Amino acid sequence: KAGVTQTPRYLIKTRGQQVTLSCSPISGHRSVSWYQQTPGQGLQFLFEYFSETQRNKGNFPGRFSGRQFSNSRSEMNVSTLELGDSALYLCASSYGRRGDTQYFGPGTRLTVL
Amino acid sequence: KQEVTQIPAALSVPEGENLVLNCSFTDSAIYNLQWFRQDPGKGLTSLLLIQSSQREQTSGRLNASLDKSSGRSTLYIAASQPGDSATYLCAASIQGAQKLVFGQGTRLTINP
Secondary structure (H helix, E strand, O other): OOEEEEEOOOEEEOOOOOOOEEOOOOOOOOOOEEEEOOOEEEEEEEEEEEOOOEEEOOOOOOOOOEEEEOOOHHHHEOOOOHHHEEEEEEEEEEEOOOOOOEOOOOOEEEEOO | OOEEEEEOEEEEEEEOOOEEEEEEEEOOOOEEEEEEOOOOOOOOEEEEEEOOOEEEEEOOOOOEEEEEOEEEEEEEEEEOOOHHOOOEEEEEOOOOOOEEEEOOEEEEEEOO
């Protein structure tokens, strides 16, 4: 079974631009969660989508948004990029039942200049 | 608010030693506790998941325990090898949400 895939793997953007990251979950998984990892804050939960609906949301500004498609693929968008948005963005997929094991993708490394 | 802490932040041991990594959490209302491994610049690899009703889980040389009453989990690695060098993260699954709260990780180095 193929694992979680994320594209692109690396991105360089400048302040003020916007960016879209993509995540394809493991086949059969209906839940996709997004996390931001930085050296200072560690891994922080952004949001979770299940069956095309945002089910949970972390404490991030409205510049961070996401969506999920009918095939469970998910996209995350960050508008008006700031230097502090530089991070490794990880997505995780699961069947979506509470307490399920979450399987992580390789991440997208975003650098904001 | 759930907080997860891992001590120590870094650990260096010679090859062949048995070692224990520690994880503590503030709220015992968790669904499960998951241990991950992260190699530099890579994503997370799930190692073990302990449901809240369980006390421990084992996979090969790894054994994870969970004590909800004291808010602690440990990851025991037997007969460590240089390939075990990585950052180990524990994460608590929050009740009522498909959300993981992570510790800051322990960076483990196994010296040949």
